[in-house]
Amino acid sequence: MSQPVSTYSQVKIIGQVAKPQALPFREGITALDAVLAVGGLAPFAAGNRAKIVRTENGKQRELHIKLDDIINRGDMKQNVLLQPGDVLVVPESRF
Secondary structure, three states, X not given: OOOOOOHHHEEEEEEOEXXXXXXXXXXXXXXXXHHHHOOOEOOOEOHHHEEEEEEEOOEEEEEEEOHHHHHHHOXXXXXXXXXXXXXXXXXXXXX
């Protein structure tokens, strides 16, 4: 039995990425998988100030994540598993 597509069966990647979009959630998807799926970080992305906005039990939580460290240094302990409904926000760097 297939489930209807809802915002909870997606993860959204917004901000300074090549192609901001919602992706279908799949078991085991990580922050790095999601960033690669939207074409990577944009030139002015502040990847180390990225955050995942997650709703748990009706409350919003922010998980800070260092995408630059994952991509440029292979720091996989930063590579968080995403959950349905997560929003990955990549801010613009300040000069």
